[in-house]
Amino acid sequence: MADGRDGRKAAVDPKLLELLACPLTKGPLTWDPERGELVSRVAKLAYPVRDGIPIMLPSEARTISAEDVLPAPPPRLSGPS
Template sequence: MAADGRDGKRASVDPRMLELLACPLTKGPLAWDPERGELISRVAKIAYPVRDGIPIMLPSEARVLSAEDVLSPPRLSGPS
C-alpha cells in the first residue's frame, strides 16, 4: 500500500512539525515513516496515519506495529 494522498501525491510531514508533535499516549517523540506515510511511536509500538498531510493523532486510528516493524526501523526518520 502506497503512502499516497487522495490526489495521488506521496504524503510528507514538515520536519518542523515533526519536532513539535508527540505521541498522545507516551508524550514521547515520533519518527516519520515515508514509505507508509505514518508517524511512529517506538515506545508505544504504534503508527499514526497521515491523511492528506494531516497527522491523525487518535490512538483509536493508530496501527499496532508488528514485530517486524519494531525490529527493522532503518527507514524511519525523526527529529535531529
C-alpha cells in the same frame, strides 16, 4: 501511501515533526515515508497522515510489530570537551 488527492506520498514538515509527540507516551515520533505514517517506537503504534494532516488518535493508529519498528536513529555525537 498516497495522500488521496494526486497520488503523491504525503510528507510531514520537519518543524512540525519536532513539535508532535505520541499522545499516549508523550515520546518522540519518527516519520515513515514508505507508509506515510508517524511511528511511536515506545507505544508500538503508527499514526496515519491523511492529506498532509497527522491523525493523532490512538483509535486510528495501527499497531506495529517489532519487525515494523524503524531502526533507532544514530546517536548524536558530542563535540570536544
